[in-house]
Amino acid sequence: MKIKSQKDFFAGLMFAVVGVAFAWGATTYSVGSGARMGPGYFPLMLGILMALIGLAVMFTGLTVETEDGEKVGKWAWKQVVFIIGANLAFGVLLGGLPSIGVPAMGMIIAIYALVIIASLAGNEFEFRKVLAVATVLAVGSYIAFIWALKLQIQVWPTFITG
Amino acid sequence: MDLINNLSLGFGVAFTFTNLLYCLIGCILGTLIGVLPGIGPVATIAMLLPATYALPPVSALIMLAGIYYGAQYGGSTTAILVNLPGESSSVVTVIDGYQMARKGRAGPALAAAGLGSFFAGCVGTLILAAFAPPLTELAFKFGPAEYFSLMVLGLIGAVVLASGSLLKAIAMIVLGLLLGLVGTDVNSGVARFSFDIPELTDGIGFVVIAMGVFGYGEIIANLSRPEEEREVFTAKVSGLFPTAEDFKRMTPAVLRGTALGAALGILPGGGALLAAFAAYTIEKKTRLHPGEVPFGKGNIRGVASPESANNAGAQTSFIPLLTLGIPPNAVMALMVGAMTIHNIQPGPQVMTSNPELFWGLIASMWIGNAMLIILNLPLIGMWIKLLSVPYKFLFPAIVLFCAIGVYSTNNNTFDVWMVGIFGFVGYAFFKLGCEPAPLLLGFILGPMMEENLRRALLLSRGDWIVFVSRPISAGLLAAALLLLVIVLLPAVKSKREEAFVED
Secondary structure, eight states, X not given: OOOSOHHHHHHHHHHHHHHHHHHHHHTTSOOBOSSSBOTTHHHHHHHHHHHHHHHHHHHHHHHSOOSSTTOOOOXXXXXXXXXXXXXXXXXXXXXXXXXXXXXXXXXXXXXXHHHHHHHTTSSOOOHHHHHXXXXXXXXXXXXXXXXXXXOOOOOSOHHHHO | OHHHHHHHHHHHHHTSHHHHHHHHHHHHHHHHHHHSTTOOHHHHHHHHTGGGGGSOHHHHHHXXXXXXXXXXXXXXXXXXXXXXXXXXXXXXXXXXXXXXXXXXXXXXXXXHHHHHHHHHHHHHHHHHHHHHHHHHHHHTTOOHHHHHHHHHHHHHHHHHHSSSOHHHHHHHHHHHHHHHHOEEOTTTOOEESOTTOGGXXXXXXXXXXXXXXXXXXXXXXXXXXXXXXXXOOOSOOOOOSOOHHHHHHHHHHHHHHHHHHHHHHHSTTOSHHHHHHHHHHHHHHSOOOTTOOXXXXXXXXXXXXXXXXXXXXXXXXXXXXXXXXXXXXXXXXXXXXXXXXXTOOOSTHHHHHOHHHHHHHHHHHHHHHHHHHHHHTTTHHHHHHHTTSOHHHHHHHHHHHHHHHHHHHHTOHHHHHHHHHHHHHHHHHHHTTOOSHHHHHHHHHHHHHHHHHHHHHHHTTTOTTHHHHSHHHHHHHHHHXXXXXXXXXXXXXXXXXXXXXXX
């Protein structure tokens, strides 16, 4: 059988799988009855509903004719890795990760790391311009978040401030 | 008269120095993100939610509201000058607005959008002030069954608004409802779907989902597209004022757009985007006057009407939020989040328990609209300059603001890991052609729906008939069903597809 719309087929598959997972998870809690609903009742109903809709979406993906096959196309892994990586690096540097022995480095260093890593996701990368952007953002964030909004964020690394 | 008394109370609150300042900040920020393509009010409000902890509740809500309607003004500037919708609700403005700019009539197009929005904003605010009290009265008659049915209607409404497949949109709502259930069940104390992770027993953070899916997901999607040649009309926009002929054409269009937008904004699931689409479709149906430019070639009515409609819709979509406590769209869902942060339970009691907040917010909208018309017409040059900032400098800043915003909600790095996951999920939605807005709405309504379903069935001893035997509840469900049937009718279905193809 040929898939007529890849987008619909895989979206339907995703909904069906996640729906089944939620419904299956819900059965581990007490379900109860309509008048006395347990914690599993509503999620079980929704999970089944979503799995059914997922199957229907898959079915349309197999049957309804589309012009170009609605291909999902190439995944932009480079962008995914660098944007999400920048975010993770920011979290690790800002709060530290005791389990792997990274001390908290504070906001300023985390901002530089985030901007540099995130910029790698773009089409061109000029280190000096990126550094300039990072500096502007670091100064701006200090003024906006620490000075004006007084958010409780560690600014400098632990080993400097003690 | 009550209305006058209430409004004077509201203006008293709104006209303090702090609140005027926050209103101005909100409007400037709103215009800014409206002008910049690739970042919308949902992501911005999510980003600023944590920052409003420190503010008094009235000022916080005034600022956040300003961002929402400010974005409607800013979005049109980008639509007209760059041929890109700066905001999703400006999608249809692109069609005629950009054509006008190419013919050297960018000025009148901008003025038509601005003046139309201003008029619609004022009318929308008045409707909000006039209709909120009687609706609140009605809301007090609502029991759990009515609330449940109302939420069903709201979610079905949201589906009608989503572009693309109906089935997928419904599935996204259900997924949102399910994600909303993660965490401790209030009735039994059981931690559901938390995988023994302590942070998850509090549920998934709303900001986390909003930022991940709307912030990171969209950045990745934007970056993966090949860079298009953008033709920006940054040259001096001359002759801002429309001619007498333009005025004659746009006045009825503005009136039609305002009426339609205000009506659609009140509907659950409605709001700015749907209003703009509907207004443009109606405008296209009307007969062209002799000598008038056809639609799609730079007709001023094609700018004035949808722009008025989206602003009117933006204002009136506050009605269901403020009177019933039910958010009609994703931005209003965020406003629920903002109110809960400040310990205000959204719902009919807000008007009686926090009258200064309720009327202050409404009054600030009128002031905000007045500020926006000044910000957007005489100062247009400033925003045009902003359009020449390349995206490569912009997106690291957006990534940073998302990360800081997420971290500062709970001062917890766990949220930063979660937003990474949802960023990927958001990109997957984009690849699979699933619209994320209904998910966010479902997420907010999930716990509320379960609670009301539970109560309704407890009161009726498990009898589902209660949803159709109570007249208001039955009426709401019938309306939901009617909406579904209308959308599925072959004639409407093809029209709907046609309308969404144009973007």
